[in-house]
Amino acid sequence: MSWFSKSFLPTVIGGVGGFLMGGYAGAAVGAGLGAYSGYQTDKTEREQKKAAKKMEEEMAKNEVKPTIVDDSRQQEERRKRNQLKQGSASTVLAGDYRQSAAKRLLGE
Incomplete structure (x- = not known):
């Protein structure tokens, strides 16, 4: 489902919109722009996931651990x-x- 919504659907919408505006050539350009838009969305999400994972690792590394003092x-x-x-x-x-x-x- 994620491939369909992020890559295929923008391609179809771009193709239909391009066809309505400029015929077959517009459909090809619209579909190309829709596919590129879907690719950029996927790329951005991957980068965001990497950044979030890196930030979690940094937080885990910099976590303050309490020290127990035996003041007997x-x-x-x-x-x-x-x-x-x-x-x-x-x-x-x-x-x-x-x-x-x-x-x-x-x-x-």
């Missing part, structure tokens, strides 16, 4: 421990600096 209590405790370590390390370094400064002042 253990991870929170690790973060707190790391923060305490960082704080204690800086305190130790500051204390070492103070002790060495005092030793320098006292001449030890």
